Amino acid sequence: MRKCLSFVGTGELKPARYTLNGSLCDTTVIQKALAEFYHPDMITLFVTGKAKTNNLSTVITSLSEHPHTLIDIPDGRTESELWEIFDKISHAVGPDDEILLDITHAYRFMPFLAFLTALYIREVTGATLWGVVYGAYEAGEDFCDHTGQTRRISPISDLTSFITLVDWMMAVRSFVSFADARGMQAMVTASRIPGSISSPYPDTDPYETLTHLADSLRQFTAGIQLARPIEAANSGIEVMKHLANVRNKIHADFPALNPVLEKINEMPPFAQTRSSSPSWSTLESQLAIISYQVEKGLYLQAAELAREWMVSAVICHQGLFSSWLKETVRTDAEEALHALTIRKKRKNYKSSPMVRRLEQITGWEKIANTWQKISRVRNDLAHCGMREIRKDAKTLENNVLAIPGELENVYQELSKL
Incomplete structure (x- = not known):
């Protein structure tokens, strides 16, 4: 349903000629002009006690041909009254509604509150904020109409772009x-x-x-x-x-x-920095990407990339820059890292030229530790905790947050040529 949410003012309702895109409406009541210009299915009038006494009867009479409903609201003198107004505006909107918000007579803080409430409603209920309008009475000039009545030309300002x-x-x-x-x-x-x-x-x-x-x-x-x-x-x-x-x-x-x-x-x-050409600067850039992913909460992506980064780092350490994307070369690098973790446990492991070069690094045990940690984090994330042995979410998060620092140490060790 298309609804116009509008506030009944407390001040004098003066004769105006409201204008919008070439259309005009001579009236003292902005709600009547909006009804003729926008054709809402329902006009919802929010009215305080003072507005009810001063102007409500005039507004209702002018809307005799247009469907309308009335909702009483407090003056908003206290915080609790402000939240009551928020609640009443919220309950006036359904999930399938399209809302035209009129803030012409919304007094003092009310435009701010109404606008924020409308945005909140849109996000929470799924209603559409059709538009926000204001009848700019003070912006126009006086003239005499064909009856001799002095009126103020009052353009209706469309504030929808602020949405x-x-x-x-x-x-x-x-x-x-x-x-x-x-x-x-x-x-x-x-x-x-x-x-x-x-x-x-x-x-x-x-x-x-x-x-x-x-x-x-x-x-x-x-x-x-x-x-x-x-x-x-x-x-x-x-x-x-x-x-x-x-x-x-x-x-x-x-x-x-x-x-x-x-x-x-x-x-x-x-x-x-383009990273299609493998180099140590490429690895440095990719390490920055991993840090960026961790910063943005992309933990699974960071863990996946961290594992592949270590494989690429070993390949670069071996001088095989031009072959860094070949499956056989990456498999050899993975197996070399696995061999280091096995050796660290003082068990028999399969040696290779890659393994022997890695073993010459003073900090090879740190590299093996990092590979083991990242592999475990990556596997735990990939299996979504659907294993008997698994880390809780908080521990996993802490482990992921530590990844950039761990990889930085690996970079320093492997890039010492």
Whole structure:
């Protein structure tokens, strides 16, 4: 159901000519104008005791042809009254409702409270926030209509773009906190850009430019979330390239996105270094990716990548840079690490050229310990705790948090050539 949530004011209802996109309505009651402009299925009136005494009868009379309902609310003088207002607004909305929020006569703090409540309702119940409007009586000029009545031209201001701003805030938070750019990509795809203005670049499409940036961001975070370090690094370079290309255009066309650009610009250095060519710097970049995954709570991905990182580190230590992705070479490196863990336990192990070179490292036992720890963490996570012997979630989390430091020590040992 399409509902208009509106507040009955306490002040004098003055004659106005409300305007919206070329339509006009002569009335003293904003709710009547909204009913004619937006055609909601129901108008829900929130009314305080004073508003009921002063203006309610006039408002109800003007809405005689429009479905409406009445909800009493307190003045909001105390915190408990504020929460009562929140509760009443919340209960006025169902999960399938589309809400038009009118804050024209919402007194003092009420617009702020109503807007936050509407956003809360949208996130919790699944209702749609159709729009936010304000009848700007004070913004117009007086004139005499054909009856000689003095009226004030009062444009209805559409504040709905601020909903988009809130959605961008949430999308940016997802990117910054959880390495998830899907929200930003969806906003750009839907052309939902807060505060957009006409482009001074007639030969370019700013939305297309933003699309390239958003798509590369999505590819970058997909690489992080799916533990694809090569793709993540390469996509990160594309992000920075598109960011450099569009910075001035976004500044001119979408000024509200400038803070977003700064957040993107804070991407870690590994996102700006191609890692398709194996080298010690490649391993260093991938170690930064693992740290980034741990920071963003991507524990399973970090553990999976950490295990593969150790295999790659051994391959680089052996000088087999060009063969680092070959299955046979990676299997040999895995077996060499396993051999070290067996030797540490003073048991018979299978030697090989790889093993013998690793044994020459002073800190080979530390490397074996780290391999064993990471393998156990990775296996425990991969099996989802469905084993008789398993770690609890808190212990696993602590073990994952320790991974970057453990790998840094391995890097220092193996890179000493």
